[in-house]
Amino acid sequence: MDEVLNPDELDQSQQALGKALDRARAGEDKELAVRVRELGEHVVRQLFGLLRMTRTHELDNQAFDKPVRDLLSTLTHLFDLLGAIHIVCVEDQVYVNDLRVRMDARADAGALLSGELRRHAVGGISFHDVPAEPLLRAMVSAFAHPPAEGTPRQALKDALTAAGLTAVELFGVFRFRVSGESTAAPSTTSTRKVAGRATGLIEATMDALGADRMPNPLPLRRVVTEILEVGPGAEGLWDQLDRGSPFSAHTTRVALLSMLIGRAAGLSDEALQDLGVAAMFHDVGYASREGALPARGDDPGHPGFAPPFERHGTAGARLLLRQRGFHQAKIRRALATLQHHRDYNDPQGKPSLFARILRIAEDYDTLLRREGGGYAPHEILPLMAPQAGTAYDPVLLQLLINTLGDWPPGSRVFTFDGRIVRTEGLVRDPERFSAPMGVVVRDIEGQVPEERQVVDLFEEGILGPA
Secondary structure, three states, X not given: OOOOOOHHHHHHHHHHHHHHHHHHXXXXXXXXXXXXXXXXXXXXXXXXXXXXXXXXXXXXXXXXXXXXHHHHHHHHHHHHHHOOEEEEEEOOEEEEOOEEEOOOOOOOHHHXXXXXXXXXXXXXXXEOXXXXXHHXXXXXXXXXXXXXXXOHHXXXXXXXXXXXXXXXXXXXOOOOOOOOOOOOOOOHHHHHHHHHHHHHHHHHHHHHHHOOOOXXXXXXXXXXXXXXXXXXXXXXXXXXXXXXXXXXXXXXXXXXXXXXXXXXXXXXXHHHHHHHHHHXXXXXXXXXXXXXXXXXXXXXXXXXXXXXXXXXXXXXXXXXXXXXOOOHHHXXXXXXXXXXXXXXXXXOOOOXXXXXXXXXXXXXXXXXXXXXXXXXXXXXXXXXXXXXXXXXXHHHHHHHHHHHOOOOOOOEEEEOOXXXXXXXXXXXXXXXXXXXXXXXXXXXXXXXXXXXXXXXXXXXXXXXXX
């Protein structure tokens, strides 16, 4: 059962996180990173070697004994370091937890393993425990079988579960844009798919944390990368979010707003990825359970309950700190989760940069939601502006204002000819600050158009809010 921190303990936790951040910046975790990369390279080579051996030998052949034991030993060492192992293949790159494994280009083992996993529509494997040797052999056997038609990853999941490999989790294939690939604007359909993946991954992450599994940032990092490639203000990202749960929709909108602010602030691509993942994790504290009691005898126990608003930041930081190591990305996430409801002028000191960005994004979306007042998008920034310098970082708030303009996405306005238009675009330049792009939702006769009609409100003119 989670204990409740009093203010002194909370302050100590914040100081501890600050010291951890200093250690990360000083490079004290470099030794851990080097070791993880070394063991990660061994895992890639050993796993691919075993899969390749299945082409010429039966698994009961003694030739498998030493390679299986070697892989088991490597996984055990990695698990001792990390607590849970998340291996992701993206093209020819391999990541172990948050660290990229630098493979020997001559051997090309990363690309080869990626190809083996991709046969089953698998992009990565998580080990929430180290399988015993017979289970490890069963896992290799399942991967070595020809992929099932239709839904190969689900069939592989079913095979692993049937073999007793409940601590092994598979997730799907996403890719980064490869060098030289066209950067043409994505279609609305493809952008909506990115939004759907984001909301689905958020729900899966909450389910996994609620089941007491270790946090896994890699799937979220990949979808954040996709969002950054299409642009966090891209058409199609915003209009599909409510098809998920209210929680996932809120979390994704906060992530999009945070990345818009971060991009306007000139953050590097790496920092924007870290910010996007931190935003995806910012409310994970609600996945923790207070008051949980184990079952004893005839007593079924109690599943516990989510912490209240006042404690969800602390609970979230605790969950994220279960991931071992103190690299910068993890510390940024933990600090942002802990501090994202603190004021800019908090007497304890200014929150971290990510926390200050999240505070603005969180409050904007909360005011948009019914439980936060259900304000129209164009009403929210004027409500927030008087708190610049107190609740909000004034520079960051101004950047959001500059990005969203007078009629932020989702605003409904009348054009001069009487049509109702829902705004979709961001500010294009200072001259068109008050005239974004939009889509007609009611024509002159008050009817819903049969086909999508995109209009430039700079040319059409805006009469006022609808």
